[in-house]
Amino acid sequence: MATQGRVITCKAAVAWEPSKPLTIEDVQVAPPQAGEVRVKILYTALCHTDAYTWSGQDPEGLFPCILGHEAAGVVESVGEGVTEVQPGDHVIPCYQAECRECKFCKSGKTNLCGKVRSATGVGVMLSDRKSRFSINGKPIYHFMGTSTFSQYTVVHDVSVAKIDPKAPLEKVCLLGCGVPTGLGAVWNTAKVEPGSNVAIFGLGTIGLAVAEGAKAAGASRIIGIDLNSKKFDIAKNFGVTEFINPKDHEKPIQQVIVDLTDGGVDYSFECIGNVSVMRSALECCHKGWGTSIIVGVAGSGQEISTRPFQLVTGRVWKGTAFGGFKSRSQVPMLVDKYMKKEIKIDEYITHKLTLAEINQAFDLLHEGGCLRCVLAVDV
Numbered sequence: 524m525a526t527q528g529r530v531i532t533c534k535a536a537v538a539w540e541p542s543k544p545l546t547i548e549d550v551q552v553a554p555p556q557a558g559e560v561r562v563k564i565l566y567t568a569l570c571h572t573d574a575y576t577w578s579g580q581d582p583e584g585l586f587p588c589i590l591g592h593e594a595a596g597v598v599e600s601v602g603e604g605v606t607e608v609q610p611g612d613h614v615i616p617c618y619q620a621e622c623r624e625c626k627f628c629k630s631g632k633t634n635l636c637g638k639v640r641s642a643t644g645v646g647v648m649l650s651d652r653k654s655r656f657s658i659n660g661k662p663i664y665h666f667m668g669t670s671t672f673s674q675y676t677v678v679h680d681v682s683v684a685k686i687d688p689k690a691p692l693e694k695v696c697l698l699g700c701g702v703p704t705g706l707g708a709v710w711n712t713a714k715v716e717p718g719s720n721v722a723i724f725g726l727g728t729i730g731l732a733v734a735e736g737a738k739a740a741g742a743s744r745i746i747g748i749d750l751n752s753k754k755f756d757i758a759k760n761f762g763v764t765e766f767i768n769p770k771d772h773e774k775p776i777q778q779v780i781v782d783l784t785d786g787g788v789d790y791s792f793e794c795i796g797n798v799s800v801m802r803s804a805l806e807c808c809h810k811g812w813g814t815s816i817i818v819g820v821a822g823s824g825q826e827i828s829t830r831p832f833q834l835v836t837g838r839v840w841k842g843t844a845f846g847g848f849k850s851r852s853q854v855p856m857l858v859d860k861y862m863k864k865e866i867k868i869d870e871y872i873t874h875k876l877t878l879a880e881i882n883q884a885f886d887l888l889h890e891g892g893c894l895r896c897v898l899a900v901d902v
């Protein structure tokens with residue numbers, strides 16, 4: 524039976540309250556309105572940002588909601604005025620939109636887009652400031668404009684990238700967040716040059732993608748820092764050349780790195796979300812030019828600090844969202860790079876489960892051995 528124009532009832536994992544196990548519910552998904560796209564999600568991975576919002580630390584977190592933002596699927600139907608995708612297209616929902624018309628998009632200075640952010644930050648769609656998800660009439664909030672822990676979701680047309688239909692969706696779903704974030708932090712935000720020294724704090728998926736990007740950029744030393752020494756074995760495969768566990772040192776970790784690198788690294792990346800590590804990451808940078816990129820997302824109320832002298836003497840503190848990639852334009856290019864074996868994806872997938880097993884997948888996220896867990900959604 525054709526579903527276009529009708530409400531679809533499907534399975535979704537609903538987060539009712541912070542930290543309370545998600546439950547699989549029958550959710551009603553309304554048809555897309557003008558400028559919206561309804562997507563059948565086939566595969567979704569979990570990112571630490573999902574766990575962060577679920578934990579209640581996200582100042583933008585709203586409950587009940589449908590989390591998830593690293594996924595791939597097929598367009599089921601489109602609303603009025605949608606021209607760039609059509610039913611049957613293979614797509615990756617993009618939490619960072621790209622409208623190509625707003626002052627952010629036109630600036631050429633950022634990948635942030637202002638068109639739908641005010642709505643996605645409060646869990647609704649832009650046109651009527653309402654949710655397309657409900658359970659027996661009770662609205663359920665969207666999350667990051669994507670809500671991929673559902674068999675069907677509705678996204679803004681500026682938040683969906685059309686990709687090569689030959690690409691395996693169970694793999695390229697990772698291009699919705701983690702892998703591009705790490706690669707882009709190096710290529711777009713830091714612009715690491717050949718021969719650079721790099722320090723990466725946190726060797727999860729994001730830190731490993733930073734390592735992969737740094738290796739491709741020709742960095743000569745890639746120093747990985749993690750509290751879990753088991754990370755070094757896997758990190759070597761992504762380009763990390765040296766490993767430091769802060770637990771093995773009495774001196775502050777920034778001092779250890781400065782001593783090891785004749786004054787500090789050219790670039791550092793914080794891929795944890797810990798504000799005290801963010802300070803170490805800045806302070807391990809070389810005087811005069813060292814640049815530190817904040818990638819990790821910190822909890823509500825957390826603030827960064829350092830002595831202003833650190834910046835006066837030439838260190839630069841920056842941040843990155845989605846690695847600076849313009850989503851709709853550049854995600855298809857990343858898919859093509861994967862298809863040509865120019866970037867890794869398979870190596871980040873350590874676990875595969877189903878949507879029904881999502882709570883187990885959240886548990887795995889907190890285990891050192893898990894990078895990305897991909898859930899089959901349509902089962």
Ligand SMILES: NC(=O)c1ccc[n+]([C@@H]2O[C@H](COP(=O)([O-])OP(=O)(O)OC[C@H]3O[C@@H](n4cnc5c(N)ncnc54)[C@H](O)[C@@H]3O)[C@@H](O)[C@H]2O)c1
Nearest residue numbers: 571572725726727728729749750794795796819820844845
């Ligand atoms: N800015 C963005 O666009 C963006 C995109 C995706 C994810 N993120 C954020 O990036 C961060 C990393 O995500 P991930 O999926 O790689 O997480 P992860 O939990 O898999 O990796 C974090 C790593 O840091 C290590 N670690 C924890 N505390 C440490 C400490 N004090 N010192 C050294 N190592 C420590 C852990 O052992 C782990 O290996 C999260 O905060 C996530 O929310 C940001």
Ligand SMILES: N[C@@H](CCC(=O)N[C@@H](CSCO)C(=O)NCC(=O)O)C(=O)O
Nearest residue numbers: 570572581582583619700820843844845
């Ligand atoms: N809601 C949080 C901020 C969360 C955050 O910084 N998100 C990152 C993406 S994390 C993906 O895993 C981001 O891109 N932010 C830019 C944006 O949201 O527009 C808070 O309020 O502190």
Ligand SMILES: [Zn+2]
Nearest residue numbers: 570572700701
């Ligand atoms: Zn993410």
Ligand SMILES: [Zn+2]
Nearest residue numbers: 622625628636
């Ligand atoms: Zn825009």
